[in-house]
Amino acid sequence: MMPILRQLIVGTAMMMAATHLSWAFADDADTKTRPQRLLLVGQGPDGSHKPTTHEYFAGVNLLARLLRDQPNLETIVVNADGDWRDGPQLLARADAAVIFVSEGAKWLSADSARLAAFRDLAKRGGGLGALHWATGTKAAEPIAPYVQLFGACHGGPDRRFKEFEDIAPQLINAEHPILRGVRPIAVREEFYFALKMTSRDAALPVTLSEKDSPITPLLRIPTDDASGMVAWCWERPDNGRSFGFTGLHFHDNWKHESYRRFIAQAALWTLKRDIPKTGFPVPVTDQDLSLPEAK
Template structure:
Protein backbone atom coordinates (compact mmCIF):
# COMPACT_ATOMS: atom_id res chain seq x y z
CA UNK A 1 0.00 0.00 0.00
CA UNK A 2 1.34 3.43 -0.98
CA UNK A 3 2.00 6.20 1.53
CA UNK A 4 -0.88 8.18 0.01
CA UNK A 5 -3.29 5.24 0.47
CA UNK A 6 -2.23 4.71 4.08
CA UNK A 7 -2.80 8.39 4.90
CA UNK A 8 -6.21 8.28 3.24
CA UNK A 9 -7.18 5.18 5.22
CA UNK A 10 -6.13 6.72 8.54
CA UNK A 11 -8.03 9.92 7.75
CA UNK A 12 -11.19 7.92 7.03
CA UNK A 13 -10.87 6.01 10.31
CA UNK A 14 -10.42 9.26 12.25
CA UNK A 15 -13.41 10.84 10.54
CA UNK A 16 -15.61 7.80 11.25
CA UNK A 17 -14.53 7.77 14.91
CA UNK A 18 -15.41 11.42 15.32
CA UNK A 19 -18.96 10.76 14.15
CA UNK A 20 -19.58 8.13 16.82
CA UNK A 21 -21.54 9.17 19.95
CA UNK A 22 -19.50 9.80 23.08
CA UNK A 23 -19.43 7.05 25.65
CA UNK A 24 -22.12 7.44 28.28
CA UNK A 25 -22.04 6.67 31.99
CA UNK A 26 -22.67 3.05 32.86
CA UNK A 27 -24.94 4.22 35.68
CA UNK A 28 -28.49 5.19 34.78
CA UNK A 29 -29.11 8.72 36.14
CA UNK A 30 -31.40 8.81 39.18
CA UNK A 31 -34.22 11.35 39.08
CA UNK A 32 -34.69 13.20 42.38
CA UNK A 33 -37.86 15.27 42.88
CA UNK A 34 -37.83 18.03 45.51
CA UNK A 35 -41.42 18.88 46.47
CA UNK A 36 -42.22 22.17 48.21
CA UNK A 37 -45.08 24.60 48.77
CA UNK A 38 -45.61 28.30 49.31
CA UNK A 39 -46.22 30.03 52.68
CA UNK A 40 -48.52 28.17 55.08
CA UNK A 41 -49.25 30.94 57.59
CA UNK A 42 -46.14 30.56 59.72
CA UNK A 43 -43.95 33.64 60.26
CA UNK A 44 -41.45 34.56 57.56
CA UNK A 45 -38.13 32.70 58.01
CA UNK A 46 -39.98 29.61 59.30
CA UNK A 47 -41.45 26.80 57.19
CA UNK A 48 -39.63 28.17 54.14
CA UNK A 49 -40.25 25.14 51.98
CA UNK A 50 -39.23 26.49 48.57
CA UNK A 51 -36.07 28.20 49.81
CA UNK A 52 -35.12 25.13 51.83
CA UNK A 53 -35.39 22.82 48.84
CA UNK A 54 -33.30 25.26 46.81
CA UNK A 55 -30.55 24.91 49.40
CA UNK A 56 -30.81 21.12 49.29
CA UNK A 57 -30.52 21.19 45.49
CA UNK A 58 -27.33 23.25 45.80
CA UNK A 59 -25.89 20.86 48.38
CA UNK A 60 -26.46 17.95 45.99
CA UNK A 61 -25.54 19.75 42.78
CA UNK A 62 -22.19 17.99 42.23
CA UNK A 63 -23.43 14.43 42.75
CA UNK A 64 -22.76 12.41 39.58
CA UNK A 65 -25.69 10.64 37.91
CA UNK A 66 -28.31 12.58 39.88
CA UNK A 67 -30.91 14.66 38.03
CA UNK A 68 -32.61 17.12 40.41
CA UNK A 69 -35.99 18.74 39.76
CA UNK A 70 -37.74 21.12 42.15
CA UNK A 71 -41.53 21.41 41.91
CA UNK A 72 -44.09 23.46 43.84
CA UNK A 73 -47.00 21.22 44.83
CA UNK A 74 -49.53 23.88 45.80
CA UNK A 75 -53.33 23.79 45.60
CA UNK A 76 -54.68 20.50 44.17
CA UNK A 77 -51.52 19.61 42.18
CA UNK A 78 -53.57 17.60 39.72
CA UNK A 79 -50.56 16.58 37.63
CA UNK A 80 -48.82 15.30 40.75
CA UNK A 81 -49.38 11.57 40.24
CA UNK A 82 -47.98 11.77 36.70
CA UNK A 83 -44.95 13.71 37.96
CA UNK A 84 -44.34 11.17 40.73
CA UNK A 85 -44.57 8.31 38.24
CA UNK A 86 -41.64 9.82 36.33
CA UNK A 87 -39.27 10.13 39.27
CA UNK A 88 -37.06 7.68 41.15
CA UNK A 89 -36.78 9.47 44.51
CA UNK A 90 -38.60 12.24 46.32
CA UNK A 91 -37.98 14.73 49.15
CA UNK A 92 -41.13 16.08 50.81
CA UNK A 93 -40.92 19.53 52.46
CA UNK A 94 -44.52 20.75 52.60
CA UNK A 95 -47.22 21.76 55.07
CA UNK A 96 -48.86 18.94 57.05
CA UNK A 97 -47.39 16.44 54.62
CA UNK A 98 -48.93 13.26 56.01
CA UNK A 99 -52.39 14.74 55.49
CA UNK A 100 -51.34 16.05 52.07
CA UNK A 101 -50.20 12.60 50.91
CA UNK A 102 -53.32 10.83 52.17
CA UNK A 103 -55.96 13.41 51.19
CA UNK A 104 -55.85 12.62 47.46
CA UNK A 105 -56.29 8.91 46.56
CA UNK A 106 -54.45 9.31 43.24
CA UNK A 107 -51.54 11.03 44.98
CA UNK A 108 -51.44 8.40 47.71
CA UNK A 109 -51.31 5.58 45.16
CA UNK A 110 -48.56 7.36 43.21
CA UNK A 111 -46.42 7.46 46.35
CA UNK A 112 -47.11 3.77 46.87
CA UNK A 113 -46.03 3.02 43.31
CA UNK A 114 -42.84 5.03 43.87
CA UNK A 115 -42.09 2.99 46.99
CA UNK A 116 -42.84 -0.21 45.05
CA UNK A 117 -40.16 0.77 42.51
CA UNK A 118 -37.62 0.87 45.35
CA UNK A 119 -37.81 4.64 45.30
CA UNK A 120 -36.19 6.82 47.95
CA UNK A 121 -38.61 8.71 50.21
CA UNK A 122 -37.34 11.58 52.36
CA UNK A 123 -39.29 14.02 54.52
CA UNK A 124 -38.40 17.20 56.41
CA UNK A 125 -40.12 18.90 59.38
CA UNK A 126 -43.87 19.58 58.93
CA UNK A 127 -43.78 17.42 55.83
CA UNK A 128 -44.10 14.48 58.24
CA UNK A 129 -47.05 16.02 60.09
CA UNK A 130 -50.80 15.64 60.43
CA UNK A 131 -53.22 17.00 62.99
CA UNK A 132 -55.71 14.19 62.36
CA UNK A 133 -54.77 10.66 63.39
CA UNK A 134 -56.48 9.14 60.35
CA UNK A 135 -53.53 10.08 58.14
CA UNK A 136 -50.84 8.43 60.25
CA UNK A 137 -50.84 4.81 59.11
CA UNK A 138 -50.51 5.47 55.37
CA UNK A 139 -47.58 7.82 55.96
CA UNK A 140 -45.81 5.45 58.35
CA UNK A 141 -45.92 2.65 55.77
CA UNK A 142 -44.17 4.93 53.26
CA UNK A 143 -41.75 7.05 55.28
CA UNK A 144 -41.30 5.01 58.47
CA UNK A 145 -42.60 7.46 61.10
CA UNK A 146 -45.09 10.31 61.48
CA UNK A 147 -45.52 13.41 63.64
CA UNK A 148 -49.25 12.92 63.88
CA UNK A 149 -52.44 13.12 65.87
CA UNK A 150 -53.68 15.45 68.60
CA UNK A 151 -51.10 14.03 71.04
CA UNK A 152 -48.06 14.73 68.82
CA UNK A 153 -44.97 15.94 70.68
CA UNK A 154 -42.86 18.98 69.78
CA UNK A 155 -40.76 21.54 71.59
CA UNK A 156 -38.69 24.63 70.79
CA UNK A 157 -35.37 24.56 72.62
CA UNK A 158 -31.61 24.54 72.20
CA UNK A 159 -30.71 20.89 72.44
CA UNK A 160 -27.56 18.81 72.47
CA UNK A 161 -27.74 16.71 69.30
CA UNK A 162 -25.88 13.42 68.88
CA UNK A 163 -25.44 11.68 65.50
CA UNK A 164 -25.23 7.93 65.01
CA UNK A 165 -21.69 6.66 64.72
CA UNK A 166 -22.40 3.67 62.50
CA UNK A 167 -24.36 4.83 59.45
CA UNK A 168 -23.22 6.33 56.12
CA UNK A 169 -25.83 9.09 56.40
CA UNK A 170 -24.05 10.53 59.44
CA UNK A 171 -20.46 9.97 58.31
CA UNK A 172 -18.20 12.82 59.36
CA UNK A 173 -20.71 14.35 61.77
CA UNK A 174 -19.89 15.47 65.31
CA UNK A 175 -22.17 16.23 68.29
CA UNK A 176 -23.48 19.81 68.27
CA UNK A 177 -26.00 22.15 69.87
CA UNK A 178 -28.90 23.66 67.96
CA UNK A 179 -32.07 25.61 68.66
CA UNK A 180 -35.04 24.30 66.70
CA UNK A 181 -38.63 23.19 66.95
CA UNK A 182 -38.01 19.47 67.27
CA UNK A 183 -40.72 16.86 66.73
CA UNK A 184 -40.23 13.62 68.67
CA UNK A 185 -42.05 10.56 70.06
CA UNK A 186 -43.14 9.70 66.53
CA UNK A 187 -45.91 7.31 65.57
CA UNK A 188 -44.28 4.15 64.21
CA UNK A 189 -45.14 0.60 63.23
CA UNK A 190 -43.65 -1.68 65.92
CA UNK A 191 -42.87 -4.22 63.19
CA UNK A 192 -40.68 -1.75 61.29
CA UNK A 193 -37.12 -1.29 62.50
CA UNK A 194 -35.91 2.28 62.06
CA UNK A 195 -32.31 3.37 62.48
CA UNK A 196 -31.97 6.46 64.68
CA UNK A 197 -29.62 8.89 62.88
CA UNK A 198 -29.80 11.85 65.27
CA UNK A 199 -31.04 12.31 68.83
CA UNK A 200 -31.75 15.49 70.78
CA UNK A 201 -31.67 15.87 74.56
CA UNK A 202 -35.25 16.84 75.44
CA UNK A 203 -36.53 16.81 79.03
CA UNK A 204 -33.51 14.77 80.15
CA UNK A 205 -34.12 12.08 77.56
CA UNK A 206 -32.46 11.18 74.28
CA UNK A 207 -35.21 11.54 71.68
CA UNK A 208 -34.90 10.41 68.06
CA UNK A 209 -35.31 13.38 65.70
CA UNK A 210 -33.99 11.78 62.48
CA UNK A 211 -34.17 8.24 61.15
CA UNK A 212 -33.23 5.97 58.26
CA UNK A 213 -35.30 2.98 57.18
CA UNK A 214 -34.31 0.15 54.85
CA UNK A 215 -37.76 -0.89 53.64
CA UNK A 216 -38.74 -4.47 52.89
CA UNK A 217 -39.56 -3.48 49.30
CA UNK A 218 -35.87 -2.70 48.74
CA UNK A 219 -36.25 1.07 48.90
CA UNK A 220 -35.04 3.48 51.56
CA UNK A 221 -36.74 6.20 53.61
CA UNK A 222 -35.36 9.09 55.67
CA UNK A 223 -36.93 11.65 57.98
CA UNK A 224 -35.65 14.68 59.90
CA UNK A 225 -37.92 16.70 62.18
CA UNK A 226 -35.76 19.82 62.41
CA UNK A 227 -35.53 22.82 60.06
CA UNK A 228 -38.43 24.82 61.46
CA UNK A 229 -36.16 27.88 61.19
CA UNK A 230 -34.74 28.61 57.75
CA UNK A 231 -31.50 29.92 59.27
CA UNK A 232 -30.77 26.42 60.58
CA UNK A 233 -29.71 25.39 57.08
CA UNK A 234 -26.49 27.26 57.95
CA UNK A 235 -25.64 24.59 60.52
CA UNK A 236 -22.92 22.45 58.83
CA UNK A 237 -24.07 19.31 60.63
CA UNK A 238 -27.62 19.86 59.35
CA UNK A 239 -26.29 20.24 55.81
CA UNK A 240 -24.31 17.03 56.06
CA UNK A 241 -27.15 15.09 57.69
CA UNK A 242 -29.80 16.04 55.14
CA UNK A 243 -27.59 15.81 52.05
CA UNK A 244 -25.99 12.50 53.01
CA UNK A 245 -29.29 10.98 54.10
CA UNK A 246 -31.13 11.95 50.93
CA UNK A 247 -28.23 10.61 48.87
CA UNK A 248 -28.39 7.39 50.92
CA UNK A 249 -32.03 6.92 49.88
CA UNK A 250 -31.01 7.14 46.20
CA UNK A 251 -28.52 4.29 46.70
CA UNK A 252 -25.85 6.23 44.79
CA UNK A 253 -22.28 6.29 46.14
CA UNK A 254 -21.23 9.28 48.21
CA UNK A 255 -18.70 11.54 46.44
CA UNK A 256 -15.40 12.30 48.18
CA UNK A 257 -16.15 16.03 48.27
CA UNK A 258 -19.68 16.22 49.64
CA UNK A 259 -21.88 18.08 50.22
CA UNK A 260 -21.19 21.08 47.98
CA UNK A 261 -20.00 24.26 49.70
CA UNK A 262 -22.51 27.09 50.07
CA UNK A 263 -22.12 30.87 50.18
CA UNK A 264 -24.07 33.46 52.18
CA UNK A 265 -26.18 34.22 49.11
CA UNK A 266 -27.48 30.64 49.07
CA UNK A 267 -29.33 31.19 52.35
CA UNK A 268 -31.16 34.35 51.35
CA UNK A 269 -34.93 34.13 50.94
CA UNK A 270 -36.21 34.91 47.43
CA UNK A 271 -37.72 38.27 48.44
CA UNK A 272 -34.83 39.37 50.65
CA UNK A 273 -32.77 42.40 49.55
CA UNK A 274 -29.49 41.39 47.94
CA UNK A 275 -26.36 42.21 49.96
Protein backbone atom coordinates (compact mmCIF):
# COMPACT_ATOMS: atom_id res chain seq x y z
CA MET A 1 0.00 0.00 0.00
CA MET A 2 1.21 3.52 -0.78
CA PRO A 3 2.45 5.27 2.42
CA ILE A 4 -0.04 7.83 3.74
CA LEU A 5 2.21 10.85 3.21
CA ARG A 6 2.90 9.80 -0.35
CA GLN A 7 -0.83 9.39 -0.97
CA LEU A 8 -1.38 12.95 0.20
CA ILE A 9 1.41 14.39 -1.94
CA VAL A 10 0.42 12.43 -5.04
CA GLY A 11 -3.19 13.44 -4.52
CA THR A 12 -2.26 17.10 -4.13
CA ALA A 13 -0.17 16.98 -7.30
CA MET A 14 -3.09 15.39 -9.15
CA MET A 15 -5.45 18.15 -8.01
CA MET A 16 -2.95 20.75 -9.21
CA ALA A 17 -2.70 18.98 -12.55
CA ALA A 18 -6.49 18.83 -12.80
CA THR A 19 -6.62 22.62 -12.89
CA HIS A 20 -4.81 22.42 -16.23
CA LEU A 21 -7.02 19.72 -17.75
CA SER A 22 -9.10 22.21 -19.68
CA TRP A 23 -6.85 22.05 -22.73
CA ALA A 24 -7.40 18.30 -22.92
CA PHE A 25 -11.10 18.71 -23.63
CA ALA A 26 -11.14 22.13 -25.30
CA ASP A 27 -11.94 22.88 -28.92
CA ASP A 28 -8.85 21.93 -30.92
CA ALA A 29 -9.79 23.60 -34.18
CA ASP A 30 -6.72 25.84 -34.48
CA THR A 31 -3.64 23.70 -33.81
CA LYS A 32 -1.29 26.23 -35.41
CA THR A 33 -1.82 29.01 -32.86
CA ARG A 34 -2.23 27.13 -29.59
CA PRO A 35 0.78 26.08 -27.47
CA GLN A 36 2.24 22.63 -27.91
CA ARG A 37 0.94 20.12 -25.38
CA LEU A 38 3.11 17.56 -23.61
CA LEU A 39 1.48 14.83 -21.54
CA LEU A 40 3.68 13.41 -18.74
CA VAL A 41 2.25 10.10 -17.56
CA GLY A 42 3.33 8.64 -14.21
CA GLN A 43 2.10 6.26 -11.53
CA GLY A 44 2.40 5.85 -7.80
CA PRO A 45 4.77 3.28 -6.22
CA ASP A 46 4.16 -0.15 -7.74
CA GLY A 47 4.70 -2.07 -4.49
CA SER A 48 7.38 -4.34 -5.96
CA HIS A 49 10.32 -1.94 -5.70
CA LYS A 50 11.97 -0.23 -2.77
CA PRO A 51 11.35 3.45 -2.00
CA THR A 52 13.72 5.76 -3.92
CA THR A 53 13.50 3.38 -6.92
CA HIS A 54 10.86 3.38 -9.65
CA GLU A 55 9.63 6.77 -8.44
CA TYR A 56 7.43 7.32 -11.45
CA PHE A 57 5.22 10.18 -10.33
CA ALA A 58 8.06 12.08 -8.68
CA GLY A 59 10.04 11.70 -11.89
CA VAL A 60 7.43 13.12 -14.24
CA ASN A 61 6.77 15.99 -11.83
CA LEU A 62 10.47 16.82 -11.87
CA LEU A 63 10.51 16.69 -15.66
CA ALA A 64 7.58 19.10 -15.71
CA ARG A 65 9.55 21.51 -13.51
CA LEU A 66 12.49 21.36 -15.92
CA LEU A 67 10.23 22.30 -18.83
CA ARG A 68 7.96 24.80 -17.12
CA ASP A 69 9.62 27.90 -18.59
CA GLN A 70 9.61 26.67 -22.17
CA PRO A 71 7.77 29.17 -24.38
CA ASN A 72 4.62 28.06 -26.14
CA LEU A 73 4.54 24.74 -24.28
CA GLU A 74 1.89 23.40 -21.92
CA THR A 75 2.68 20.34 -19.80
CA ILE A 76 0.23 18.24 -17.84
CA VAL A 77 1.25 15.61 -15.30
CA VAL A 78 -1.25 12.78 -14.87
CA ASN A 79 -1.36 9.67 -12.70
CA ALA A 80 -2.24 6.60 -14.76
CA ASP A 81 -2.94 4.24 -11.85
CA GLY A 82 -6.07 2.16 -12.30
CA ASP A 83 -8.09 2.18 -15.52
CA TRP A 84 -6.99 5.67 -16.64
CA ARG A 85 -10.23 6.17 -18.53
CA ASP A 86 -9.41 9.82 -19.30
CA GLY A 87 -6.24 8.73 -21.09
CA PRO A 88 -7.55 8.53 -24.66
CA GLN A 89 -9.13 12.00 -24.38
CA LEU A 90 -5.91 13.46 -23.02
CA LEU A 91 -3.83 11.83 -25.74
CA ALA A 92 -6.21 13.10 -28.42
CA ARG A 93 -5.34 16.68 -27.43
CA ALA A 94 -1.60 16.13 -26.89
CA ASP A 95 1.32 16.69 -29.25
CA ALA A 96 3.62 14.33 -27.35
CA ALA A 97 3.55 11.96 -24.38
CA VAL A 98 6.30 10.68 -22.09
CA ILE A 99 5.46 7.65 -19.95
CA PHE A 100 7.13 6.57 -16.71
CA VAL A 101 5.01 3.63 -15.55
CA SER A 102 5.28 0.01 -14.50
CA GLU A 103 5.64 -2.48 -17.38
CA GLY A 104 4.93 0.15 -20.00
CA ALA A 105 4.50 -2.24 -22.92
CA LYS A 106 2.00 -4.35 -20.98
CA TRP A 107 0.25 -1.19 -19.77
CA LEU A 108 0.02 0.11 -23.34
CA SER A 109 -1.77 -3.01 -24.60
CA ALA A 110 -3.89 -3.57 -21.48
CA ASP A 111 -6.69 -1.38 -22.86
CA SER A 112 -7.63 -1.32 -26.54
CA ALA A 113 -8.77 2.32 -26.40
CA ARG A 114 -5.44 3.31 -24.83
CA LEU A 115 -3.42 1.53 -27.51
CA ALA A 116 -5.58 3.07 -30.22
CA ALA A 117 -5.08 6.55 -28.73
CA PHE A 118 -1.29 6.16 -28.73
CA ARG A 119 -1.44 4.92 -32.31
CA ASP A 120 -3.54 7.92 -33.29
CA LEU A 121 -1.04 10.26 -31.63
CA ALA A 122 1.74 8.61 -33.62
CA LYS A 123 -0.22 8.89 -36.88
CA ARG A 124 -0.54 12.63 -36.26
CA GLY A 125 3.25 12.87 -36.10
CA GLY A 126 3.21 13.13 -32.31
CA GLY A 127 6.13 12.53 -29.97
CA LEU A 128 6.51 9.45 -27.76
CA GLY A 129 8.97 8.80 -24.94
CA ALA A 130 9.48 6.12 -22.29
CA LEU A 131 11.62 5.90 -19.17
CA HIS A 132 12.97 2.80 -17.38
CA TRP A 133 10.25 0.19 -16.66
CA ALA A 134 7.96 2.05 -19.05
CA THR A 135 10.12 0.50 -21.77
CA GLY A 136 9.32 -3.02 -20.60
CA THR A 137 7.06 -6.01 -20.15
CA LYS A 138 7.51 -9.40 -18.50
CA ALA A 139 5.39 -11.14 -21.13
CA ALA A 140 6.39 -11.30 -24.78
CA GLU A 141 3.00 -10.59 -26.35
CA PRO A 142 3.01 -6.78 -25.87
CA ILE A 143 6.47 -6.33 -27.44
CA ALA A 144 5.48 -6.02 -31.12
CA PRO A 145 2.79 -3.32 -30.75
CA TYR A 146 5.06 -1.43 -28.38
CA VAL A 147 8.15 -1.29 -30.61
CA GLN A 148 6.00 -0.11 -33.52
CA LEU A 149 5.43 3.07 -31.49
CA PHE A 150 8.43 3.51 -29.19
CA GLY A 151 11.17 1.78 -31.18
CA ALA A 152 12.58 -0.68 -28.64
CA CYS A 153 11.43 -2.75 -25.67
CA HIS A 154 12.87 -4.51 -22.62
CA GLY A 155 10.53 -7.45 -22.86
CA GLY A 156 9.81 -11.14 -22.65
CA PRO A 157 11.01 -13.94 -20.39
CA ASP A 158 14.53 -13.60 -21.82
CA ARG A 159 14.81 -9.89 -20.99
CA ARG A 160 18.11 -8.84 -19.43
CA PHE A 161 19.02 -6.25 -16.84
CA LYS A 162 21.79 -5.58 -14.35
CA GLU A 163 22.47 -3.22 -11.48
CA PHE A 164 25.84 -1.49 -11.67
CA GLU A 165 27.54 0.22 -8.75
CA ASP A 166 29.60 2.48 -11.00
CA ILE A 167 29.15 2.66 -14.76
CA ALA A 168 29.55 5.40 -17.36
CA PRO A 169 27.42 4.78 -20.47
CA GLN A 170 29.14 5.64 -23.72
CA LEU A 171 27.63 8.41 -25.85
CA ILE A 172 26.80 7.08 -29.32
CA ASN A 173 25.99 9.47 -32.17
CA ALA A 174 27.23 12.25 -29.89
CA GLU A 175 26.37 14.90 -32.49
CA HIS A 176 22.66 14.21 -32.08
CA PRO A 177 20.69 17.20 -30.68
CA ILE A 178 19.45 15.12 -27.72
CA LEU A 179 23.06 14.75 -26.55
CA ARG A 180 24.06 18.41 -26.73
CA GLY A 181 25.73 19.42 -23.49
CA VAL A 182 25.48 15.84 -22.16
CA ARG A 183 28.70 14.45 -20.70
CA PRO A 184 29.59 10.85 -19.85
CA ILE A 185 29.21 10.35 -16.11
CA ALA A 186 29.68 7.38 -13.80
CA VAL A 187 26.50 6.44 -11.96
CA ARG A 188 24.95 3.75 -9.84
CA GLU A 189 22.20 2.43 -12.07
CA GLU A 190 20.12 -0.51 -13.18
CA PHE A 191 20.05 -0.73 -16.95
CA TYR A 192 17.98 -2.90 -19.25
CA PHE A 193 19.82 -4.10 -22.36
CA ALA A 194 19.61 -6.74 -25.13
CA LEU A 195 16.47 -4.90 -26.19
CA LYS A 196 13.95 -5.97 -28.80
CA MET A 197 13.81 -3.35 -31.57
CA THR A 198 11.54 -2.40 -34.41
CA SER A 199 12.80 -3.89 -37.66
CA ARG A 200 13.38 -2.46 -41.12
CA ASP A 201 11.77 -5.65 -42.46
CA ALA A 202 7.97 -5.38 -42.34
CA ALA A 203 7.74 -9.16 -42.44
CA LEU A 204 9.80 -9.40 -39.25
CA PRO A 205 8.51 -6.64 -36.94
CA VAL A 206 10.96 -7.27 -34.08
CA THR A 207 14.74 -7.69 -34.23
CA LEU A 208 17.61 -8.09 -31.77
CA SER A 209 20.10 -6.53 -34.19
CA GLU A 210 20.80 -2.79 -34.12
CA LYS A 211 21.89 -2.87 -37.77
CA ASP A 212 18.50 -4.29 -38.77
CA SER A 213 16.61 -1.54 -36.94
CA PRO A 214 15.97 2.06 -38.04
CA ILE A 215 16.37 3.46 -34.53
CA THR A 216 19.39 5.56 -33.55
CA PRO A 217 21.40 4.43 -30.49
CA LEU A 218 22.31 7.23 -28.09
CA LEU A 219 23.83 5.53 -25.02
CA ARG A 220 25.50 2.14 -24.68
CA ILE A 221 27.00 0.05 -21.89
CA PRO A 222 29.65 -2.65 -22.38
CA THR A 223 28.27 -6.19 -22.73
CA ASP A 224 29.88 -9.40 -23.88
CA ASP A 225 27.23 -11.03 -26.01
CA ALA A 226 24.33 -8.66 -26.66
CA SER A 227 23.45 -5.14 -27.68
CA GLY A 228 24.39 -2.76 -24.88
CA MET A 229 22.15 0.03 -26.14
CA VAL A 230 20.30 1.63 -23.21
CA ALA A 231 18.94 4.78 -24.88
CA TRP A 232 17.71 5.49 -28.39
CA CYS A 233 15.66 7.78 -30.58
CA TRP A 234 13.70 7.19 -33.75
CA GLU A 235 12.36 9.39 -36.51
CA ARG A 236 9.35 7.30 -37.40
CA PRO A 237 7.91 6.81 -40.91
CA ASP A 238 4.74 8.64 -39.79
CA ASN A 239 6.81 11.84 -39.34
CA GLY A 240 6.76 11.53 -35.56
CA ARG A 241 9.62 11.02 -33.15
CA SER A 242 10.19 8.54 -30.32
CA PHE A 243 12.82 8.04 -27.63
CA GLY A 244 13.51 5.61 -24.83
CA PHE A 245 15.89 5.35 -21.88
CA THR A 246 16.20 2.23 -19.74
CA GLY A 247 17.95 3.97 -16.83
CA LEU A 248 16.38 5.96 -13.96
CA HIS A 249 15.95 2.99 -11.65
CA PHE A 250 17.22 5.22 -8.83
CA HIS A 251 15.48 8.55 -8.29
CA ASP A 252 18.79 9.89 -6.96
CA ASN A 253 20.18 9.97 -10.49
CA TRP A 254 18.06 13.03 -11.25
CA LYS A 255 20.73 14.94 -9.30
CA HIS A 256 23.10 14.56 -12.25
CA GLU A 257 22.88 17.52 -14.61
CA SER A 258 23.63 15.36 -17.65
CA TYR A 259 20.78 12.99 -16.76
CA ARG A 260 18.31 15.84 -16.43
CA ARG A 261 19.52 17.48 -19.62
CA PHE A 262 19.39 14.27 -21.61
CA ILE A 263 15.81 13.46 -20.58
CA ALA A 264 14.52 17.03 -20.96
CA GLN A 265 16.13 17.37 -24.38
CA ALA A 266 14.73 14.03 -25.50
CA ALA A 267 11.22 15.21 -24.62
CA LEU A 268 11.75 18.50 -26.45
CA TRP A 269 13.20 16.68 -29.47
CA THR A 270 10.02 14.61 -29.83
CA LEU A 271 8.17 17.93 -30.08
CA LYS A 272 10.54 18.93 -32.92
CA ARG A 273 11.93 21.83 -30.94
CA ASP A 274 15.39 23.28 -31.38
CA ILE A 275 17.94 22.23 -28.76
CA PRO A 276 20.58 24.84 -27.78
CA LYS A 277 24.04 23.91 -29.04
CA THR A 278 25.43 24.07 -25.50
CA GLY A 279 22.50 22.15 -24.04
CA PHE A 280 19.19 23.01 -22.42
CA PRO A 281 19.50 24.58 -18.93
CA VAL A 282 18.22 22.22 -16.23
CA PRO A 283 18.66 23.90 -12.80
CA VAL A 284 16.96 22.31 -9.79
CA THR A 285 16.82 22.86 -6.05
CA ASP A 286 17.27 20.29 -3.30
CA GLN A 287 13.53 20.55 -2.74
CA ASP A 288 12.87 19.69 -6.37
CA LEU A 289 14.90 16.49 -5.98
CA SER A 290 13.50 15.44 -2.62
CA LEU A 291 11.04 12.60 -2.09
CA PRO A 292 8.33 12.42 0.59
CA GLU A 293 9.37 10.32 3.55
CA ALA A 294 7.72 6.92 3.76
CA LYS A 295 5.46 6.59 6.80
